[in-house]
Amino acid sequence: MLHLKLKNLAAAALLLLVAACGPKYNEDADLTLKGDISIDGSSTVYPITEAVAEEFRYAAPNVRTTIGVSGSGGGFKKFSRGEIDISNASRSIKEDEAKAARANGLDFIELSVAYDGLTIVVNPKNDWVKDITVAELKKMWEPAAQNKIKRWNQIRPEWPNREIHLYGAGVESGTYDYFTEAIVGTSHASRGDFTASEDDNVLVQGVAGDINALGFFGYAYYEENKDKLKAIPVDDEDASNGTGPILPSLETIKDGSYAPLSRALFLYVNSPAVKKPQVVEFMDFYFENVGQLSQEIGFIPLPDEKYKAEHQKFKDFVAKHTGNATTQRKTDSTNTSH
């Protein structure tokens, strides 16, 4: 997540600069748009929404956007009570959460914004691991493995009798929560005797320089360091989403066959929120920029057509809940066709 930190630093420096020089905004900044947008939810989606909001601050400097991080569940709780406009979510809304929202007279819409995929990597010189199952990953990462599972042949007998060196995301990262939830079954539970770092560079460096290493991090980071690492196909032993070990790639992450280490990330917007022009403007801005921004911070963007479709879905939702939006929708769609 070094990228993230650098980005935050750069953003902070930029803010300081702006503060120092007095208000200087984009020439085409919309100063008439005012009001608040409140967002909460998943820590995994947070960096994407935060990146978009950061840019939006220059486009519409008088809109105040606040983004909380209460997790997908915490976000939906507030969302279904109508306390927030937008909910960041790394999973779909559950039936009882949806019911709670409807009970409060809220209609809402689910919009996919990006994909996230974790990659299991080993050193390129490692010639014994050809694939790995989720059960084996669990065996090496679960809390019970601490100080016990220390050699490759303890995981699969035909693997060599050598030490295994594990590298993974730091405990405070969303990646760690996601990985532990998908592999161990319990979020935030793993062994403690591995190299844990919030800085993905440390992990890349560690696995790239250690023949006995195995590590995990976001797919985008693997893509960037492909020449130094070897990705391992993962078998979830569930034939319903592709049989056998599956290698992470843009395709397998997008179609969900790279399970359980890939998932779609969502935004949820509710009906009272789309009556606020600043929220509609923010969402339009979101769909125009999320593709590039999500890639920059290490996620997998949806295909362009899919973004257009999701954007259209959102516009239809706006039209459904505001009377005068129909004409606006027409002009908007002519714009997008250019």
Next chain:
Amino acid sequence: MRIQERIIEGLLWLSAAITILVTAGIIWVLLSESLTFFSEVSIIDFLTDKQWTPLFADKHFGILPLVAGTMLTTAIAIAVALPIGLTIAIYLNTYAPAGFRATIKPMLEILASIPTVVYGFFALTVVTPFLQSFIPNLAGFNSLSAGMVMGIMIIPMISSLSEDAISAVPKSLREGAYGMGATKFQTAFGVLVPAASSGILVSIILAISRAVGETMLVAIAAGQQPRLTANPLVPIETITTYIVQVSLGDVPHGSLEYRTIFAAGITLFIFTFALNNISFWIRKKYQEKYD
């Protein structure tokens, strides 16, 4: 005139007071935070548990893996720096022409002015791959390469201070040895080194204290995995690296996890404090002997 004198005196007093106050403040923060820590974690566990996993589900608060990592890198560093540093000191003092010594000594001290983060990347990107070419089992992060580079880093400390100590040996001893027909080699190792041994010891202890507290180099090159081992080929974690890791991460302030860095910090402080006091005591004894 009087007033000026007083102002200057006051300023001098103030700068002396500030250093003492800052030191006292640091000790106070370390003590108070680690006392809170030890009210939640038993000090016996802290000293005897063989695992250090305060950030994880199965929490263990045994400082031993971190101490072992620190000791391992330090031992390797001293094993590199002591023979080389001492050889350089003896060479400069006994063999090298005076003019050469005058130029080479400050040049050696340039080694000490290289930022430690540079040494860290040197260990990670140059020394480790080089070692891996004949130790295939060597991990990318390991104490061997970090310790060796740290040894190079503290060579000037040992060579410079040891050379001073050897120079301080009274001329009569050196001339006496030559008068007896001793060779340069016999004089250096039979007379000068034993006579300067306390000064050399001080240089070694100060170098150890420097190595124990070294942070960036080991944080970059030695790994971030607390492990109770004497194997120099695998990733380990030192006390300082752990403190850096937690300070840079997103561990919430004021939590038990966060306070572990103060417990680690006070352990480190006790180590370097003890080492510095020992060297101070030896130096005092040494001065009594020759003045």
